[in-house]
Amino acid sequence: MTWAIVPAAGRGTRFGGERPKQYLPLAGRTVIEHSLRAVLSHDDVDGVVVALSPEDADWPGWREIGGKPVLTCVGGAERADSVLAALHALPATVDADQWVLVHDAARPCLRAQDLARLLQIGQADPVGALLAAPVRDTLKRADDLGKSQATEPREHLWRALTPQLFRRGGLTRALEAALRAGVRPTDEAMAMERLGLRPCLVEGREDNLKITTPADLALAEFLLSNGA
């Protein structure tokens, strides 16, 4: 039994606009609906808890998607707070040693084959796993004037994606420890790494992009509308 958690309590400030980006129209649905359907599409995934902003006025009120239960909870100030709230809102039947998938509401282009590989590899790992993409561009470090001052070595550098797969109990403890220490993990793997644990990096598609700016939405529209 694996449950999903979808943090969807963000305001989308970098995107701009009135409506939070997760509720913008995309390829006949909304961003969040694509993300929910994608993470629920695997037979091993039994349901989802969605963390919503207390001010959310757009949530459609889904109670199930594809015959699977959709629960909600109130998210927090940062993504990590929202994920932790959703971990606590999982059904009591989800034991501490059961796997939980955390997937951004803002990542609508997740492909079934990436999700299947993550589950297959991650469930065989003692710690867990995350989808990620190796860095393929040259990386520059900017100075205060926006000039390129150095080139950073890119060997062994990956971009973290989602979903990320960890056991409910271990992830809950890792996030609570990080937040208690005043650390705001930007992803679940960071909370695990802090404890000296090494999640498995599972190479995922580069087009599993996070909708952060309007250009990302245009690209996602092309990808999802053209079956690319």
Ligand SMILES: Nc1ccn([C@@H]2O[C@H](COP(=O)(O)OP(=O)(O)OP(=O)(O)O)[C@@H](O)[C@H]2O)c(=O)n1
């Ligand atoms: N307090 C927060 C902040 C973010 N998220 C979620 O985490 C995912 C990734 O975060 P990001 O892309 O940064 O979304 P926003 O925080 O909305 O964007 P911004 O930083 O531009 O405001 C999104 O699905 C977002 O809804 C969340 O659940 N709770």
Ligand SMILES: C[C@](O)(CO)[C@H](O)COP(=O)(O)O
């Ligand atoms: C979780 C994540 O999508 C992995 O790259 C990313 O860390 C989210 O960061 P954001 O600043 O909350 O968008």
